[in-house]
Amino acid sequence: MVSKVLVANRGEIAVRIIRACRELGIETVAVYSEVDRQALHVRYADEAYLLGPAPSRESYLRADKIIDIARKSGADSIHPGYGFLAERESFAAACMDAGITFIGPKPSSIAAMGDKAVARATVIKAGVKVVPGTEDVGNMTNDDLLAIAPKIGFPLLIKATAGGGGKGMREVKSLDEMPALLASARREAESAFGDGNVYLEKLIEGARHIEFQIMADGQGNVIHLGERECSLQRRHQKLLEEAPSPALSEELRQRMGSVAVKAAQAVDYVNAGTIEFLLDKDENYFFLEMNTRLQVEHPITEMVTGIDIVKEQIRIARGRALSYKQEDVKINGHSIDCRINAEDPYNDFMPSTGRITHSLVPTGPGVRVDTGVYPGFEITSFYDPLIAKLIVWGETRAQAILRMRRALEEYRIVGVQTNIPFHQTMMDSHRFMGGQYDTRFVEERFSMEDAEESRATHPEIAALLATLVAHRETKRSAQVVRRNERDASNWKWVGRWERMQR
Ligand code: MV4
Numbered sequence: 001m002v003s004k005v006l007v008a009n010r011g012e013i014a015v016r017i018i019r020a021c022r023e024l025g026i027e028t029v030a031v032y033s034e035v036d037r038q039a040l041h042v043r044y045a046d047e048a049y050l051l052g053p054a055p056s057r058e059s060y061l062r063a064d065k066i067i068d069i070a071r072k073s074g075a076d077s078i079h080p081g082y083g084f085l086a087e088r089e090s091f092a093a094a095c096m097d098a099g100i101t102f103i104g105p106k107p108s109s110i111a112a113m114g115d116k117a118v119a120r121a122t123v124i125k126a127g128v129k130v131v132p133g134t135e136d137v138g139n140m141t142n143d144d145l146l147a148i149a150p151k152i153g154f155p156l157l158i159k160a161t162a163g164g165g166g167k168g169m170r171e172v173k174s175l176d177e178m179p180a181l182l183a184s185a186r187r188e189a190e191s192a193f194g195d196g197n198v199y200l201e202k203l204i205e206g207a208r209h210i211e212f213q214i215m216a217d218g219q220g221n222v223i224h225l226g227e228r229e230c231s232l233q234r235r236h237q238k239l240l241e242e243a244p245s246p247a248l249s250e251e252l253r254q255r256m257g258s259v260a261v262k263a264a265q266a267v268d269y270v271n272a273g274t275i276e277f278l279l280d281k282d283e284n285y286f287f288l289e290m291n292t293r294l295q296v297e298h299p300i301t302e303m304v305t306g307i308d309i310v311k312e313q314i315r316i317a318r319g320r321a322l323s324y325k326q327e328d329v330k331i332n333g334h335s336i337d338c339r340i341n342a343e344d345p346y347n348d349f350m351p352s353t354g355r356i357t358h359s360l361v362p363t364g365p366g367v368r369v370d371t372g373v374y375p376g377f378e379i380t381s382f383y384d385p386l387i388a389k390l391i392v393w394g395e396t397r398a399q400a401i402l403r404m405r406r407a408l409e410e411y412r413i414v415g416v417q418t419n420i421p422f423h424q425t426m427m428d429s430h431r432f433m434g435g436q437y438d439t440r441f442v443e444e445r446f447s448m449e450d451a452e453e454s455r456a457t458h459p460e461i462a463a464l465l466a467t468l469v470a471h472r473e474t475k476r477s478a479q480v481v482r483r484n485e486r487d488a489s490n491w492k493w494v495g496r497w498e499r500m501q502r
Contacts, residue, residue, distance in 0.1 A: 001076050001077075001101070001318070002026060002076060002077045002101060002103070002314055002317055002318050003026060003027065003076060004026065004027040004028070004029065004073070004074055004075045004076055004077070005017070005021050005026055005027070005028055005029065005075060005076075005077045005078070005079055005103070005314075006028075006029040006031065006066065006069065006070045006073065006075035006077070006078045006079070007021075007028060007029065007030055007031070007041065007045065007078075007079050007081065008031060008060070008066050008078050008079065008080045008081065008084065008085055009041075009060065009079075009080060009081030009082070009083070009084055009086075010032065010033070010036055010039060010041055010060060010372065010383065011039070011041065011372035011373075011383065011384075011386065012370045012371050012372040012386065012388065012389060013081040013082055013294070013296070013370075013372075014030065014039075014041035014081060014372065015040050015041050015044055015370070015371070015372050016299075016310060016370055017079045017081060017310055018030070018041060018044045018045055019044070020308065020310035020311050020314065021314070022044075023311070024311060024314060026314070027046045027047075027075075028044075028045040028046050028047075029045060029046065029047045029048070029049065029069065029070070029073045029075045030042050030044075030045030030047070030048040030049070031048070031049050031050075031051050031059075031060070031065075031066055031069060032048055032049075032050060032051060032059075033050075033051055033052060033053065033054045033055075033056075033058075033059035033060065033382070034050070034052070034053050034054055034059075035054040035378070035380050035382060036054075037050075038376070038377060039372060039377070040371075040372045040373065040374060040377075041372060047073055049069045049073065051065055051066070051069075052065070054380065054382040055382060056084065056382070056383070060084045060085070061084055061085065063085055063088070063090070063091045063094055066078070066085070067094055067095065067098050067100065070095075070098070070100050071098065071100075075100070076100060076101060077100060077101040077102075077103055077317060078095050078100055078101070078102055078103065079103040079104075079310075079313070079314075080102070080103070080104060080293070081293075081294065082293050082294055082295060082296055083384070086104065086292075086293040086294075087110055087114060087291070087292055087293055088110070089107045089108075089110040089111040089114065090107075092104060092105070092106070092107040092110055093107040101317050102317075103271070103313050103314060103317045104271050104292070104293060104294075104313075105267075105269055105270050105271045105273065105292050106268065106270060108267070108268065109267040109268055109269050109270070109292055110292045112267040113267055113289065113290040113291075113292050114162070114292070115137070115161050115162065116159060116160070116161050116162075116163060116164060116199065116289055117134070117136070117137045117138075117161040117197070117199045118137050118161075119267075119289060119290060120133070120134075120135065120199070120287075121135060121136075121137050122266050122267060123262075123263045123266050123287050125266065126262050126263065126265065126266035127262065128259055128262055128263045128266070128287045129259070129285070129286055129287065130201075130286055130287045130288075131201040131202055131204060131278065131286040131287075131288070132152055132153075132201070132202045133152055133156070133199060133200045133201035133202055134148055134152075134199045134200045134201075139197050140197070140198070140199070142179065142182050145158075145178075145182060145198070145200060146175065146178060146179070146182075148200060149172070149175060149178060149200060150175060152200055152201075152202050153202055154172060154173055154174055154175070155171055155172060155173050155202075155203040155205075156171075156172050156200050156201060156202050156203055157169055157170065157171055157172070157200070157201050157202075157203050158170040158172060158178075158181055158182060158185040158198050158199075158200060159185075159198060159199055159200070159201060160185065160188070160189035160192070160193060160195070160196075160197070160198055161189075161195065161197040161198060161199055162189060162192075162193035162194075162195040162197065163189060163192075163193065164289055164291075165236050166235075166236035167188065167189070167192045167193070167236075168185050168186075168188045168189035168192060168193070168198065169185070170182075170184065170185045171203060182198065185198050186198060204278045204280050204286065206280070206281060206438050206439075206440065207278040207279055207280045207281075207438060207439060208229065208231045208245070208247055208278070208279045208437075208438050208439065209229075209230045209231045209233070209276065209277075209278065209288075209439050210227050210228070210229055210230065210231075210245050210247070210248070210256070210276075210277050210278075210279050210285070211227060211228050211230055211274045211275060211276045211277065211291075211295075212224045212225075212226070212227050212228075212256060212257055212260035212274065212275045212277070213225040213226065213227075213228070213272070213274060213295075213298065213301045213309070214260055214261065214264045214269065214272065214273045214274065214275060215271075215272055215307075215309070215312055215316070215322055215324075216264055216265075216269045216270050216271060216273070216316070216322075217270065217315075217316045217320070217321050217322045218270050218316065218319055219321050221321060221322045221325075222261050222264055222265055222269065223261065223322060223324065223325065223326045223329060224257040224258075224260050224261055224275075224326070224329075225301050225305050225307060225309075225329055226243060226244055226253060226257065226301065226304065226305065226329070226331050227243065227244060227245050227248060227253060227256065227257070228241050228242070228243045228245070228297055228300055228301060229241060229242050229243065229244070229245035229246065229247065230297065231437055231438050231439045231441065232426070232432075232437060232441060232442055233439065233442060234349065234442045234443055235443075238296070238297065238339065239338070239339055239341075239419070239422070239423075239426075239442060240336060240337060240338045240339065240423060240426065241297040241300055241336070241337045242300065242334065242335065242336045242337070242397075242400070243300040243301055243303070243304050243331075243334070243335050244304065244331055244334065246397060246435025247279060247435065248279075252283060252285075253331075256277060256279075256285055259275075259277075259285075259287070260275035260277075263275050263287055263290060264290070267290070269290075269292075270316060271313055271316050271317070272293075272294050272298070272309055272312065272313050272316075273290055273291060273292050273293070274290065274291040274293075274295050275287065275290050276288040276289050276290065276291065294309065294310065294313065296339070296386070296389070297337050297389075298310075299335075299337060299368060299370060299389060299391045300335035300336065300337045300391060301335075303333075303335035303368070303391060303392075303393040304331050304332055304333055304334065304335050304393070305329055305330070305331065305332070306332065307324060307329070333393055333394055333395045333396070333399075333400070334393070334394050334395075334396060334397040334399070334400040335391060335392065335393045335394075335400060336391070336392055336400050336401070336404050337389050337390070337391045338389070338390045338391075338404065338408065338423040339386055339389055339419075340371075340386070340387045340388040340389070340390055340411070340413070340418055340419065340420060340423075341385040341386055341387060341418065341419045342379045342385045342387050342416040342417065342418060343385050343417065343418070343419055344417040344419075345419045345421055345422035345448055346421070346448060347417075349419065349422075350417075351381055351385050352379070352385075352416040352417035352418070353378075353379050353380055353381050353416065354378065354379060354415050354416045355376065355377070355378045355379075355415050356373055356374070356375050356376070356377055356378075356379065356387075356413060356414070356415040356416060357375060357376075357414050357415040357494075358375055358412065358413075358414040358415070358493075358494050358497065359373075359374070359375050359412060359413045359414065360410065360411070360412035360493065361388075361411065362390065362406075362407035362408075362410035362411050364406075364407075365403075366392050366393040366394060366400075366403050367390075367391070367392055367403065367407050368391040368392070368393075369388055369389070369390055369391070370388065370389045370391065371387060371388035371389070373387055373388070375415075379415075379416050387413065387416075387418065390404070390407055390408070390411065390423075392404045392407055397435070401427055401432075401433065404423070404427055405424070405427045405428075408420055408423055408424050408427065409424070412490055412493055413490075414490050414491070414494055420486070421448070421486055422448065425448055425452060426446070429446065431445070
């Protein structure tokens, strides 16, 4: 039964889940911390309960309190969103024990994919290709690892078995530097996860990061909804994603998609999940890991498939069959998501906090904004810096890029610095326009200053490139957005707005 859902999360994803419930006629219960009293998810839910002080440990990570609130409020189900408790086997199990439906996978699937060495061994058995590396599970000593390393070959990566997301990861170029790197990787993993266990993988250089959306019901149906291209990231934080990937042919999509389905089946997967792959320059692809949750970037898949992933999760949790078969899934058009973060792209992406005093949010054809904030809301440093996801859809990739430029231009957020100028610069980058990028692009080849400089000194080249991509569809493609101009235009807009109030 799913008739009253407690949403164990905050921000835009809590709002996203509440919206799906509202449309399905399901009651909602919000939980919030002391700094989230005014948050949008609290306003939109039918009921809301205080968890505790701002730090996640004392609020959104309090599994015991959350289950208690579910019981007292009569919620029959809990949706964990992403982050916080979403991938804790113990939380999914505790929900079951309390007779509450966990809107997510089985605890055993979370556990099998949560230990990355176990995940590798499990999918290998199912015939899925992984990056060459260690295949044993359980604690491996440094002597074991030093003996195996030369067989794998250098460069290689040390990765934390409890990891994911790059924490505890070390690149090793030769055997002699390995003992020190093993020690520091273990130390970092121990302090981040309380587990210093590591495994080895050959380093795949210049790869793209591509993930497949999986949907699986409790009746044995497992399908994929195509891929998302997630190579544009910085320090393992994704900045923008697009679907479909500019690097995949329909033939490669079908091959990778069926491997993704196999990987999910290997852990008896139920609900929405994501299979991550590395794709190298020669179109070799390797299973990397599985995320056993709804992901931040799920909306771009919704935009190109027309499938509401959160509603489908609820349907699955109710024990129903998926509403789509693999052959019903068609990729239509192109979608891009820019993560709008409260951080300063001109100052090494330094987090920016403060009250949002004014904002003007883009709308119009093909634009979707998922956000948990509004003017008056204060951005603190207790949680991640995501203010909004700006998502666009276009008939073609070029149309989607043009639409994203238009939407970024419309967006006004006053009170905190945002990375909007970064996204504007990216939309004008000819490597992005050409779809020619990999995971190194943002950190190694992209600089705000260089990109702005080159557009300022060669506006005709930027315009030409944009025009080539866009087929005469814009005259403003060479527009250069500089920090001061953008700040000035924000304040000009605020001034006009305030004069209008008088
Ligand atoms: C890799 C890799 C190359 N080779 N593994 C990063 C986070 C985690 N999800 C897995 N990650 C990677 N694993 C092998 N064997 C490249 C990445 C990777 C990455 C590495 C360095 C800098 C940015 C990166 C972005 C995406 C993926």
